Amino acid sequence: MDFSLPQDSTSQTFLSVSVIRAGEFFIPDEEVFDDSISTDRNSPNKAGSKVPSFAFLLEHPTYGKLLFDLGLRKHGAGYPPMMKEDLELFVVDCEEDIVDQLKKGNIEPEHVNAIIYSHLHFDHVGDLTPFPHATLVVSEEVVPLLKDAYPAGNSYLMAFPQGQTVRYLSFTEEEASVRGHMPPSKLITPLGPFGRALDLFSDGSFYILDAPGHMEGHIMGLVRVAPNKFILLAADCCHHRECFDSSAVPDGKLRVISRHNYARWDVAKESVTRLTRIHENPDVVVVLAHDARRLEEGMPLFPHRITSWVLDETERKIAKC
Numbered sequence: 001m002d003f004s005l006p007q008d009s010t011s012q013t014f015l016s017v018s019v020i021r022a023g024e025f026f027i028p029d030e031e032v033f034d035d036s037i038s039t040d041r042n043s044p045n046k047a048g049s050k051v052p053s054f055a056f057l058l059e060h061p062t063y064g065k066l067l068f069d070l071g072l073r074k075h076g077a078g079y080p081p082m083m084k085e086d087l088e089l090f091v092v093d094c095e096e097d098i099v100d101q102l103k104k105g106n107i108e109p110e111h112v113n114a115i116i117y118s119h120l121h122f123d124h125v126g127d128l129t130p131f132p133h134a135t136l137v138v139s140e141e142v143v144p145l146l147k148d149a150y151p152a153g154n155s156y157l158m159a160f161p162q163g164q165t166v167r168y169l170s171f172t173e174e175e176a177s178v179r180g181h182m183p184p185s186k187l188i189t190p191l192g193p194f195g196r197a198l199d200l201f202s203d204g205s206f207y208i209l210d211a212p213g214h215m216e217g218h219i220m221g222l223v224r225v226a227p228n229k230f231i232l233l234a235a236d237c238c239h240h241r242e243c244f245d246s247s248a249v250p251d252g253k254l255r256v257i258s259r260h261n262y263a264r265w266d267v268a269k270e271s272v273t274r275l276t277r278i279h280e281n282p283d284v285v286v287v288l289a290h291d292a293r294r295l296e297e298g299m300p301l302f303p304h305r306i307t308s309w310v311l312d313e314t315e316r317k318i319a320k321c
């Protein structure tokens, strides 16, 4: 590990984080591992597993409540018609969506100031309509994807609701303009093994990492939850722990991500290499959007906060070293 992460400042702000299981769906192994792709085109490998879609509630002492991704739509309903075939394959199971779960914890949608999208796939974007007042934060690289968005167009992507304030992130110095409820951010090049990052609140509490390859505009969130301790909201940088954590693979050899599920496979493999490197830092706990093992391991879910679990995980990582 030949990099360091930005250190705490003297009056460092930390975020509290809760994990929300915003539905589940079936993911075929062929979409996860390259070694699972059937060599016979006429008989695909039907194996796969049911995985959660994790979304995250972040609370900043000044800027309030933010969500990182929204997970799946309730009962898998309301997706663009172009998604029909995909939805049959992925079998969405979402009895209670993120709004239902937040309400159970006494959080109403209007309490949420901003929603950050890691990327625009159906299992991350959920339903924006309960959040008309929230600023949507998303990479500017998604703009061309929305050209033919549903319902005006016939793409598999949904247009953002009219009137939604959208802040398009770019990894440039010009990013420092104020939009919506949020302060200017600060460009950091590099941040650890990642080439580009934005310090979203310019206070070191939350970094957006550029993690390209899976889909245009794919970003991750690195959150400082305690003194020099981080949780990395790794979204779909890869879809299984065995792709970045060699201690999770029986023979210790990392598995290669599926060429079927990454828009730019070579670029995505580079992002996974960077993920592998940041994971080697014991102060960083990586949570992929669909890591079912996290539930088996007892990762606490909303309304619980995750800080003490992150601290325990970092202790376990140090003990393993």
Ligand SMILES: [Zn+2]
Residues within 6 Å of the ligand: 119, 121, 214, 215, 236
């Ligand atoms: Zn995705």
